[in-house]
Amino acid sequence: MSQSSDIMSKSNSIDDLSLNTTVTLNDGHKIPWLGLGVYQAEPGVTTEKAVSWALKAGYRHIDTAALYGNEEDVGKAIALSGIPRSEIFVTTKIWNSDQGYSTTLRAAEASLSRLQTGYIDLLLLHSPLPGKKNRRESYLALQELAANGKVKSIGVSNYGVHHLTEILDDPEINIKPAVNQIEVHPWLLRNDIVTFCRENDILVEAYSPLTKGLKLKESTLVKIAEKYHKSPAQILIRWSLQSKFVTLPKSVNHGRIIENASVYDFGIEDEDMETLNGLDDYFVTGK
Numbered sequence: 001m002s003q004s005s006d007i008m009s010k011s012n013s014i015d016d017l018s019l020n021t022t023v024t025l026n027d028g029h030k031i032p033w034l035g036l037g038v039y040q041a042e043p044g045v046t047t048e049k050a051v052s053w054a055l056k057a058g059y060r061h062i063d064t065a066a067l068y069g070n071e072e073d074v075g076k077a078i079a080l081s082g083i084p085r086s087e088i089f090v091t092t093k094i095w096n097s098d099q100g101y102s103t104t105l106r107a108a109e110a111s112l113s114r115l116q117t118g119y120i121d122l123l124l125l126h127s128p129l130p131g132k133k134n135r136r137e138s139y140l141a142l143q144e145l146a147a148n149g150k151v152k153s154i155g156v157s158n159y160g161v162h163h164l165t166e167i168l169d170d171p172e173i174n175i176k177p178a179v180n181q182i183e184v185h186p187w188l189l190r191n192d193i194v195t196f197c198r199e200n201d202i203l204v205e206a207y208s209p210l211t212k213g214l215k216l217k218e219s220t221l222v223k224i225a226e227k228y229h230k231s232p233a234q235i236l237i238r239w240s241l242q243s244k245f246v247t248l249p250k251s252v253n254h255g256r257i258i259e260n261a262s263v264y265d266f267g268i269e270d271e272d273m274e275t276l277n278g279l280d281d282y283f284v285t286g287k
Contacts, residue, residue: 035061155179
């Protein structure tokens, strides 16, 4: 069996997965395996409708960020849904220009003000780009936010192994990241980061699991989709879930939001998981 299969493919070991299934983070909080991403969703009614449709369809996990400019719309849809706040998992992120200790604290308060959700379930540092000093100060600020209850879980996004090692080796940091959110799909397995995260009990979240649509017509994927009588997008989402990634497909289309959640009535067989894992060519869409 290939290295990628060892790391990624557990095939049907999560057959009992459903839209309501959660996984427990290293801090004890639970996060739904599937969430709606709202990256590049137009602020205003577009985002509000997308989140409303997702919640009506059974999604209980919404992933936004300050950078997206639509936190307020996410919050409005949640408030109007009538669903208890405790049943919805909300993620947002601290953008690069806000990183630093005091600026991270202010940015978190600003996100809370826009969301109006009372607290944030998961707050991430959006990327490691602001540099080592800012990364460290920002993460210490996340720890403070977790300690005072404004944030339930903390983590990072787009972090490589050496960035994660900085956090884990820092004597002043006593809350390890619950999550590392990175781009992952069959053409970008990121085995080094995935392996490190799993060895250190850090959950991997997959953003752009649909490759921003750029690989949906790829012949191998289409052939597998035809075999299971599913769309290529559904195959990619199911692959991601079976690979044990929290999966964040983005859509503002009502039909696709529902389709993206309709992945629990089948499982991808081992040989097809192996074929998909073999597509890795370090294809990065988030450039």
